[in-house]
Amino acid sequence: MCGIAGLWCARSEAESAVRGRLERMTSTLAHRGPDGSDIFFDGESGIGFGHRRLSIVDLSAAGQQPMWSHSGRYCITYNGEIYNAPELRAELESRGTRVPWRGHSDTEVLLEAIEAFGLRGALSKCHGMFALGLWDAKRRQLSLVRDRLGIKPLLYVQGSFGIAFASELRALYELPSLRPRLSLSTLSSFLRFGVVPGTECIVEGVHKVPPGAILCFDEAEAPADTEYFWRADDVAAAGMRQPFEGDDREAVDELERRIRRAVELRMRSDVPFGAFLSGGIDSSAVVAMMQAVGSEPVETFCIGNTSSGYDESAHAAAVARHLGCAHHTLVADPADMLALVPEVARYWDEPFADSSQIPTYLVSRLTRQHVTVALSGDGGDELFAGYNRHAWAPRLWALSQRLPKPVRSALRGLRLMRVDDWDRLFRAVGLGDAVRLPGDKLYKVAMLGEVDTPHELYDRLRSHWADPSSVMLEPQAATTPQERALESAPFSEQMMLYDLLEYLPDDILTKVDRASMAVSLEARVPLLDHDVVELAWQLPRSSKIRGRTQKWVLRQVLGRHVPPELFDRPKTGFGVPVGQWLRGPLQGWAGELLSESELRVDPIFDAPAVQDAWNAHLLGRGNHEHRLWAILMFQSWWKENRKHIEA
Numbered sequence: 001m002c003g004i005a006g007l008w009c010a011r012s013e014a015e016s017a018v019r020g021r022l023e024r025m026t027s028t029l030a031h032r033g034p035d036g037s038d039i040f041f042d043g044e045s046g047i048g049f050g051h052r053r054l055s056i057v058d059l060s061a062a063g064q065q066p067m068w069s070h071s072g073r074y075c076i077t078y079n080g081e082i083y084n085a086p087e088l089r090a091e092l093e094s095r096g097t098r099v100p101w102r103g104h105s106d107t108e109v110l111l112e113a114i115e116a117f118g119l120r121g122a123l124s125k126c127h128g129m130f131a132l133g134l135w136d137a138k139r140r141q142l143s144l145v146r147d148r149l150g151i152k153p154l155l156y157v158q159g160s161f162g163i164a165f166a167s168e169l170r171a172l173y174e175l176p177s178l179r180p181r182l183s184l185s186t187l188s189s190f191l192r193f194g195v196v197p198g199t200e201c202i203v204e205g206v207h208k209v210p211p212g213a214i215l216c217f218d219e220a221e222a223p224a225d226t227e228y229f230w231r232a233d234d235v236a237a238a239g240m241r242q243p244f245e246g247d248d249r250e251a252v253d254e255l256e257r258r259i260r261r262a263v264e265l266r267m268r269s270d271v272p273f274g275a276f277l278s279g280g281i282d283s284s285a286v287v288a289m290m291q292a293v294g295s296e297p298v299e300t301f302c303i304g305n306t307s308s309g310y311d312e313s314a315h316a317a318a319v320a321r322h323l324g325c326a327h328h329t330l331v332a333d334p335a336d337m338l339a340l341v342p343e344v345a346r347y348w349d350e351p352f353a354d355s356s357q358i359p360t361y362l363v364s365r366l367t368r369q370h371v372t373v374a375l376s377g378d379g380g381d382e383l384f385a386g387y388n389r390h391a392w393a394p395r396l397w398a399l400s401q402r403l404p405k406p407v408r409s410a411l412r413g414l415r416l417m418r419v420d421d422w423d424r425l426f427r428a429v430g431l432g433d434a435v436r437l438p439g440d441k442l443y444k445v446a447m448l449g450e451v452d453t454p455h456e457l458y459d460r461l462r463s464h465w466a467d468p469s470s471v472m473l474e475p476q477a478a479t480t481p482q483e484r485a486l487e488s489a490p491f492s493e494q495m496m497l498y499d500l501l502e503y504l505p506d507d508i509l510t511k512v513d514r515a516s517m518a519v520s521l522e523a524r525v526p527l528l529d530h531d532v533v534e535l536a537w538q539l540p541r542s543s544k545i546r547g548r549t550q551k552w553v554l555r556q557v558l559g560r561h562v563p564p565e566l567f568d569r570p571k572t573g574f575g576v577p578v579g580q581w582l583r584g585p586l587q588g589w590a591g592e593l594l595s596e597s598e599l600r601v602d603p604i605f606d607a608p609a610v611q612d613a614w615n616a617h618l619l620g621r622g623n624h625e626h627r628l629w630a631i632l633m634f635q636s637w638w639k640e641n642r643k644h645i646e647a
Contacts, residue, residue, distance in 0.1 A: 002053050002065070003029025003167045003517075004077040004154075006133040008142050009046035010162035010220040018048055025164075025171040026050030032079070032167060032517045040066040040075060046162065046220065047135050047142065049077035054520055056081065056373060057270050062103025069111040070099055073138050079167055080130030080152050081524070082106040083265035088113050088125060119143060119214060123229045127265055127529055131209070133165055142217045148230040149379075149528050150211035150505030153513060157206045162220035169349040172206060173644045180204075180645040187351075187604070187634065188476040191468035192459075194353035194630050195506045202350045203645060211505055230530065232500050236486055239537025240493070251543055252556040255535060259557065262529035263289035266375055273373035274299030276363055276523075277327070279315030281551055281558055281567055282377030282386070286526055288323055288561035290375065297326040301367040301374065303359045304331035305576070318566050330366045332359070337576055338585050345637040347518040353464065353626075353633040354507050355576045360515040368519040378508050379527035382499040383536040384551040385492055385544040389461055394491040397457055400448040411449035414442045423621055439622055454491045458498050464626045471609045471631070490541055500533075579625035583618055590614070590628070593635040602638070602647040605631065 005025040009018060022039045030037070033052025041048035051065040066077045082088070085106035092099065092112055099112050106128075113122035119134065123145065131154035134143040144165055146154045156165040161177040172178060183204045189197050199208045209215055212231050215224040244251055263286060267273060275287050277300035290298045300320050304313030313329050320327035337358050344357055367374045381387050400408060417425075422439035431438070447466075451457045460466060469475030486494050509525075516523040526532070543553040558567060582590050592598060594614045599607040610631060617624040 002051060002079045003032030003171075004052075004079045004131065004133060005029065005050040005166040005171045006077055006142075006164065007046075007048045008163040008217065008220040009048075010160060012043075012046065015041060015043045018043075018046075021174060021176070022048050022050040024174040025166060026052055028170045028174065029167055031520060034520050036064065038064055038066060042137075045135075045137070045140060047075075049075060049133060049135070051077045054372070054522060055271070056522055057085070057268070058103045058105035058108075059270055060103055063105035063107060065107060067105075067107050067111060069115050071115060073136065074111055074114055075135040075137070076107065076111055076132055078107055078110065078130060078132040079154075080128055080132070080147065081266075081522070082110050082126045082128040082130065083268060083524075084125075084127040085109040086268075091125075092116055119145070120227070120229045123214070127262075127531070129525070129528075131167065140218070142220075144209050144215040144217075144224075146209040146211055146213055148212045148530050149232065149500070149509070149533070151509050151513070151525060151528065153510070154209040155201060155206055156209065156215070158221070158223075159205065160221070163217055169201065169203060169206065172203075178205075180206075182604075182645050182647050184472070184474055184604075185476040188468040188472060190351055190353070190634065191465045191471070191627075191630050192463050193506070194464050194626065194633075195510065196350045196352075197502060197506050232533070233486070233497060235530075235534055236493075236497050236500070236537045239534060239539075240486070240489060242538065243540060244535070244538040248543070248553075248556075251539055251553055252560075255532070255539075255553055256557045256560065258529070258532045258535055259285065259526065260289045260293060262526035262532055263375065264293045265529070266524040266526050267294065269373050271372040272299070272370070273375070274301060274367060274371040275375040276300075276367065276377070277302050277316045277320060277325070278377070279312045279317075279319050279567070280377065281554055282380030282527060283316075284319045284377070284562055284567055285380070285554060285558045286375050286377045287319070287325060288558060289526075291323045291325065292561065297324055299371055300325040300327045301363055301370070302327070302329045303363040303366065304329050305337075305359065315566065315569070319562055322562055322566060328366065328370065330362065332362055334581070334585065336362070338581065341581075341586060342589060342636060345633070345640040348510075348514050348637065349641075351630075351634040351637040352510065352514070353630040354511055355578050355629060357511050357515060358576055360511055361518060364516045364521050364523070365519045368521040372520075373522045373524060374516070375524045375526060376512060377527060378512060378525045379504065379533075380551065380554055382496060382504050382508075383527065383533060384554045385496060385541075386551045387495075387499070389458075390492050390495055391545060391548070391550055393457065393461060393495060396448070397454055397491050400451075400457075403448070408449040411446050414446035454494050455498065458495055462503065464630045471606050471613070473603050473606055492545060493541060496544075578629050579617070579623055582625060582628060583620075587618070590632055593632055593639075594628070598635070602642070604638075604647060 019041050026037055029052045033054045035055040036053040039050045049066040066075055068075050089109045097116055129147045129151035131152035132145050153167055157172055164172055164175055166172055181204045183202055186200045186202050196202055199210055212228050214227050217224050277283050277287050287298055287300055302313050302316040305311040340358055422442050426438040447460050486497050512523050546552040594610055596607045599605050613624045616622045
């Protein structure tokens with residue numbers, strides 16, 4: 001697990017200048033790789049790579065990067081892990097490939113696999129997470145690659161100077177020829193979704209390599225030739241065309257087999273490892289498999305939250321006791337979390353407004369005190385219909401389709417009154433206690449008159465500011481991700497695919513990567529092994545949602561190892577009570593960031609519109625916690641980064 005950076009200069013530059021630039025870029029990523037660093041630069045071709053190392057497999061100098069293949073054709077800087085590297089090495093040797101192996105690092109195996117099978121062929125054989133830059137000295141070609149599901153980040157920018165890439169945006173600020181400018185269209189997207197979506201970046205001209213993509217550059221100033229070695233939408237469509245043919249028991253058996261194998265692969269490490277354990281279905285299933293295949297008690301880690309309704313630590317402890325784990329719990333009171341809020345912008349190099357980033361960082365910090373690698377249960381909700389919206393949104397959509405068009409159009413009129421005005425009206429007629437947040441609920445009903453496709457409904461359900469232009473001085477259209485495959489599938493399947501393509505990489509995986517890497521912890525996600533993902537899409541909807549039970553098939557796997565009474569409960573989530581905090585202990589911090597004077601420092605937001613929402617929230621006239629949190633997270637990030645970026 002590492003931080004990577006690279007340059008391909010479009011024109012000749014002094015070697016000392018380029019090396020200095022690479023060293024500065026690489027040094028910004030020291031938190032991702034505290035165990036060592038190195039750079040390589042070839043003045044003739046103008047290509048240079050930097051690498052920060054977190055040593056996980058082959059701790060010796062034989063695993064150091066940037067690394068050249070034995071033939072001298074390929075050079076790589078690589079962030080990630082190839083978990084089946086021993087099997088790949090055995091396959092290479094069985095083909096008669098004669099390699100004078102320097103060590104046992106997965107990097108060396110990956111390079112030799114690329115030599116033997118080509119880049120795309122090698123990647124198709126890899127079980128792992130990765131982002132890499134690869135230089136082909138024979139073809140004078142640079143390739144940028146990201147893993148199938150976007151677990152590891154990779155950004156790039158291209159201009160008159162050439163091409164630069166890095167694990168995080170902060171490294172690109174070291175390019176003297178780059179004049180970073182805030183992307184208002186991306187900011188609009190961020191305000192809508194609470195994350196920077198897809199291949200967008202908060203800085204104009206910077207892009208993210210798409211999951212499962214190979215970008216090939218033949219010249220430093222030429223556009224990339226993009227191909228995909230794996231696409232989630234293709235996998236989903238193929239799975240539904242050729243569904244699993246076995247019965248329920250066979251489906252549970254096969255899923256358990258694949259999860260067990262994925263977990264076993266991710267327990268390969270030359271450093272201590274453990275697991276995040278929330279006590280929910282996904283993390284419990286992963287830990288159960290770890291305990292089943294291992295010989296020692298698994299080290300498990302959990303954050304307790306004294307805020308009512310957010311604490312699952314007792315459930316996690318019960319699961320750990322049953323499985324025989326060595327369990328660690330840190331009970332974080334609100335003061336612990338509140339102290340972290342103003343600091344999180346330092347760990348996320350783009351604005352990020354999922355409040356679960358705070359407990360995720362805390363559990364990562366706790367875990368790093370004991371181990372260097374942690375397995376997580378991320379991915380289970382997206383694959384097996386774990387989010388509440390997977391169950392009730394299809395019913396909402398079906399209702400909207402039964403309504404006559406004039407009625408649907410009339411529903412839009414519910415938005416003619418403000419949320420807080422609806423709340424006051426309900427209180428005035430004596431219904432204030434009978435219906436919680438009636439204005440919010442009526443606005444969701446009104447939404448049925450404003451959407452025409454399931455994807456539009458999905459986007460609205462996960463929107464913070466449905467209309468970001470209402471609070472921006474220069475209105476910009478927020479990006480709406482393109483609809484992909486499965487238009488004819490049930491809406492629940494469509495949502496799971498949207499989650500896999502959008503919500504998972506943009507929110508969940510970004511959160512886990514930044515939080516874990518901030519403390520130099522490697523996080524591994526076995527449920528996102530592509531064998532597990534491909535099986536999930538072959539399983540019928542009834543194996544995921546059965547009656548009122550979600551994640552049915554995964555529950556059956558877990559039930560073979562843990563009594564159902566230890567995990568069979570409503571989904572809690574991993575958030576924090578942002579709405580309460582903004583009216584209480586965070587009011588001073590938030591009030592300063594949302595003050596008219598602060599909002600007018602740079603001409604970005606419509607200060608009166610923002611303050612209207614802020615005052616309405618403070619007075620209890622509406623629940624604007626998600627909308628305000630998005631603006632607050634941007635403001636906090638902007639204060640930290642405005643020295644690098646033009647508004």
